[in-house]
Amino acid sequence: MPIEIEKLNFIYAKDMPFEYTALKDIDLKLQDNKFYALIGKTGSGKSTLIQHLNALLIGSSGKIKVNNFEIYTDKKNKNLKNLRKEVGVVFQFSEQQLFEETVLKDVMFGPLNFKVSESEAKAKAIKYLKLVGIDEKLFEKSPFELSGGQKRKVAIAGILALEPQILVLDEPTAGLDPESAKEILEIFFSLNKTIILVTHDFDLVYSYADEVIFLDNGNLITKRETVDFFTDDELISKYQLELPSLLNFQNKLSEKGFSFTKKHKNLKDLIKEVIYE
Amino acid sequence: MNNFTIGKYLPLDSFVHKLDPRTKIIMLLLIMGAVFIKSGWIGYFIILGFIALSLILSKIKISYVLNAFKPLIMMMVFLIVINVLVIKEGNLIFSYGFIKIYDKAILDTLYISVRLLIMISASTILTMSSNPLDLTVGIEKLLKPLGRFNFPYEDVAMMISIALRFIPTIIEETQKIMNAQRSRGVDYEEGKIKEKIQAVLSLIVPLFSTSLNMAEDLASAMEARGYIPQEPRTRYRDLKYNIKDYIVFLIGVLLVVLLVWVSYYAI
Numbered sequence: 001m002p003i004e005i006e007k008l009n010f011i012y013a014k015d016m017p018f019e020y021t022a023l024k025d026i027d028l029k030l031q032d033n034k035f036y037a038l039i040g041k042t043g044s045g046k047s048t049l050i051q052h053l054n055a056l057l058i059g060s061s062g063k064i065k066v067n068n069f070e071i072y073t074d075k076k077n078k079n080l081k082n083l084r085k086e087v088g089v090v091f092q093f094s095e096q097q098l099f100e101e102t103v104l105k106d107v108m109f110g111p112l113n114f115k116v117s118e119s120e121a122k123a124k125a126i127k128y129l130k131l132v133g134i135d136e137k138l139f140e141k142s143p144f145e146l147s148g149g150q151k152r153k154v155a156i157a158g159i160l161a162l163e164p165q166i167l168v169l170d171e172p173t174a175g176l177d178p179e180s181a182k183e184i185l186e187i188f189f190s191l192n193k194t195i196i197l198v199t200h201d202f203d204l205v206y207s208y209a210d211e212v213i214f215l216d217n218g219n220l221i222t223k224r225e226t227v228d229f230f231t232d233d234e235l236i237s238k239y240q241l242e243l244p245s246l247l248n249f250q251n252k253l254s255e256k257g258f259s260f261t262k263k264h265k266n267l268k269d270l271i272k273e274v275i276y277e
Numbered sequence: 278m279n280n281f282t283i284g285k286y287l288p289l290d291s292f293v294h295k296l297d298p299r300t301k302i303i304m305l306l307l308i309m310g311a312v313f314i315k316s317g318w319i320g321y322f323i324i325l326g327f328i329a330l331s332l333i334l335s336k337i338k339i340s341y342v343l344n345a346f347k348p349l350i351m352m353m354v355f356l357i358v359i360n361v362l363v364i365k366e367g368n369l370i371f372s373y374g375f376i377k378i379y380d381k382a383i384l385d386t387l388y389i390s391v392r393l394l395i396m397i398s399a400s401t402i403l404t405m406s407s408n409p410l411d412l413t414v415g416i417e418k419l420l421k422p423l424g425r426f427n428f429p430y431e432d433v434a435m436m437i438s439i440a441l442r443f444i445p446t447i448i449e450e451t452q453k454i455m456n457a458q459r460s461r462g463v464d465y466e467e468g469k470i471k472e473k474i475q476a477v478l479s480l481i482v483p484l485f486s487t488s489l490n491m492a493e494d495l496a497s498a499m500e501a502r503g504y505i506p507q508e509p510r511t512r513y514r515d516l517k518y519n520i521k522d523y524i525v526f527l528i529g530v531l532l533v534v535l536l537v538w539v540s541y542y543a544i
């Protein structure tokens with residue numbers, strides 16, 4: 001069990017008049033090498049929750065264990081750097097974190113902080129920059145000369161280059177064109193790591209995620225298998241969630257008399273079954 | 278870490294909240310001045326009493342104001358140490374090896390601390406009880422007489438209000454960037470000199486770039502809504518003194534007179 005969260009609470013601006021409980025008694029267990037989608041309305045506490053996974057925020061009460069590294073809520077934590085090497089977080093608007101003179105140096109910055117040698121850091125930087133689709137011509141440019149989407153890709157490469165076991169992504173594709181968004185998700189998908197993806201795009205959730213974690217107003221409503229989640233009509237109508245377009249499409253086909261053996265997570269499989277059955 | 282909310286406006290319904298912002302600003306200046314009237318402990322008690330009264334009338338919980346002092350505790354400790362080491366007047370009350378503490382050092386430190394306490398609680402009450410927009414208008418109106426000497430009072434008031442408005446935003450941005458860099462292995466607490474410099478750079482550069490972007494966006498947004506610095510602007514809501522304000526002014530004047538009297542006759 002790499003991540004175990006028990007009765008986690010978090011309060012912003014504690015003891016101030018505008019104090020706000022952003023997480024309420026969260027219980028969550030996540031397994032290795034699975035792809036999780038973390039969803040919920042704006043302000044439901046998604047970003048707050050993921051910042052607990054590498055101890056950037058420390059809960060007001062509760063227990064967190066990541067790969068046997070325990071984060072204490074009641075005493076000072078030590079060696080957080082070891083934890084942060086295991087858990088890579090790509091933040092919302094991650095393009096703001098760039099600061100080095102060149103794109104390449106910026107991606108090398110993370111590995112160098114974790115005591116990777118200069119040459120190895122460079123090799124990793126090149127590997128992951130190429131992986132996210134940054135052209136070699138841009139390597140020696142200043143990150144401030146790139147477009148918003150390119151910056152985002154460089155920032156993502158900066159985290160990938162740390163080669164963490166657990167990858168946490170806060171809306172990494174917001175503001176990217178659909179093509180790049182898909183490419184980036186394919187990359188995450190192919191990494192074979194534990195992935196926690198925060199997103200509002202249910203189509204992406206439906207095609208890529210093994211399980212869905214659903215937050216509402218600081219409460220964990222449910223965590224379950226993706227198709228299970230989207231086919232729970234009661235839940236979907238209670239929280240007025242939009243269905244993924246593929247599932248919608250399959251439902252419409254079923255209404256018209258097509259029968260399927262299962263819910264398909266990508267269009268190709270769906271078409272195959274329609275044609276060959 | 279998340280307590281940077283000090284001095285934020287608390288929209289309550291109270292006597293102090295309803296006062297004209299100009300009245301509150303003038304009273305704050307009056308208190309700041311009054312602190313320097315040499316009226317001894319009696320004077321300080323009078324001023325503290327006045328502040329306690331405003332706090333009660335503003336319905337602000339005392340714990341919120343006390344929160345503003347947390348960051349100052351270190352400073353006060355520092356002050357005490359410096360004073361104790363530097364001031365060698367009055368009676369020796371404690372001596373151990375080369376450490377000699379005189380009563381005047383303790384007394385002076387106490388005086389300074391009380392002055393700080395007074396000034397900070399007074400300004401905290403002002404910002405917690407006044408809507409920032411009203412505060413700007415208040416500053417602008419108070420600066421208006423300087424307009425006669427070609428002082429760009431409207432621009433200055435606008436600048437002050439924008440600066441005040443952006444303090445919390447910038448603090449928020451700073452924390453976001455620090456968190457992003459911490460995830461990349463930056464340690465802001467420890468490390469060698471070279472690593473420290475890198476750490477600071479990794480914060481400062483993005484902070485400047487986002488601040489400049491924000492400034493640019495704000496400027497465009499203001500221009501798009503027709504803001505021209507030199508043109509006179511009209512207001513939706515104008516400030517007006519009413520009877521409450523006159524009463525408060527009267528109390529303010531009495532306070533100063535009382536303090537001056539104490540300084541001449543009571544000590």
Ligand SMILES: Nc1ncnc2c1ncn2[C@@H]1O[C@H](COP(=O)(O)OP(=O)(O)OP(=O)(O)O)[C@@H](O)[C@H]1O
Nearest residue numbers: 012013020022040041042043044045046047048049
């Ligand atoms: N620094 C802060 N101080 C006080 N309250 C905060 C702070 N940051 C977030 N909150 C509050 O906590 C709640 C959860 O915020 P969070 O950023 O986790 O939401 P989110 O689910 O990530 O939303 P989004 O989809 O918009 O990114 C919100 O209601 C927000 O107002």
Ligand SMILES: [Mg+2]
Nearest residue numbers: 046047092170
């Ligand atoms: Mg968020």
